[in-house]
Amino acid sequence: GAGVSQSPRYKVAKRGQDVALRCDPISGHVSLFWYQQALGQGPEFLTYFQNEAQLDKSGLPSDRFFAERPEGSVSTLKIQRTQQEDSAVYLCASSLGWRGQGGELFFGEGSRLTVL
Amino acid sequence: QKEVEQNSGPLSVPEGAIASLNCTYSDRGSQSFFWYRQYSGKSPELIMFIYSNGDKEDGRFTAQLNKASQYVSLLIRDSQPSDSATYLCAVTGTGGFKTIFGAGTRLFVKA
Numbered sequence: 120g121a122g123v124s125q126s127p128r129y130k131v132a133k134r135g136q137d138v139a140l141r142c143d144p145i146s147g148h149v150s151l152f153w154y155q156q157a158l159g160q161g162p163e164f165l166t167y168f169q170n171e172a173q174l175d176k177s178g179l180p181s182d183r184f185f186a187e188r189p190e191g192s193v194s195t196l197k198i199q200r201t202q203q204e205d206s207a208v209y210l211c212a213s214s215l216g217w218r219g220q221g222g223e224l225f226f227g228e229g230s231r232l233t234v235l
Numbered sequence: 236q237k238e239v240e241q242n243s244g245p246l247s248v249p250e251g252a253i254a255s256l257n258c259t260y261s262d263r264g265s266q267s268f269f270w271y272r273q274y275s276g277k278s279p280e281l282i283m284f285i286y287s288n289g290d291k292e293d294g295r296f297t298a299q300l301n302k303a304s305q306y307v308s309l310l311i312r313d314s315q316p317s318d319s320a321t322y323l324c325a326v327t328g329t330g331g332f333k334t335i336f337g338a339g340t341r342l343f344v345k346a
Contacts, residue, residue, distance in 0.1 A: 164334070
């Protein structure tokens with residue numbers, strides 16, 4: 120399809136396990152964002168890429184969280200040693216816009232992470 | 236103070252009424268302002284964007300921006316039950332790329 124694709128859609132992890140969440144943005148979209156959405160809350164900014172450059176990672180909750188986009192297309196959000204408070208929906212969004220042009224974000228369906 | 240603040244609601248209006256949703260933001264250098272709609276269990280989808288002070292209308296939706304007051308609003312005219320959802324205010328701050336969301340306002344439109 121032509122939209123943002125995320126996988127897995129659902130992930131159950133035992134506390135302490137490492138997880139990797141994948142995002143495949145819309146082709147040609149320069150900007151890629153990761154957000155964390157807890158139940159009943161708005162999306163919380165985690166990190167932003169422009170092509171392969173990670174320009175802002177100020178929202179990553181701890182050094183257990185790591186994101187990469189090595190070729191400027193697919194991105195992976197990795198969470199090491201998962202904790203129960205990491206349980207949330209992780210949303211990936213892409214945008215055509217370059218820096219300085221705040222444009223529409225196109226969201227994937229999200230990856231719902233449950234840490235037991 | 237949160238960067239983008241919204242009344243969490245719920246806001247309940249009868250079918251056919253006008254729903255008014257409000258949002259304030261803290262970064263005076265913010266450049267772009269968005270309203271997203273999120274149905275339960277789904278991802279946010281864009282309804283409106285506004286960049287300049289004043290009103291912007293699109294069908295039943297009107298976005299209003301007042302940069303001096305750091306205030307954004309969304310009016311939904313002739314509300315329908317299908318408008319029942321959470322409405323997220325989003326602001327792109329100084330620098331033009333980091334988009335911050337409010338916690339959302341839940342809207343219920345009663346048939």
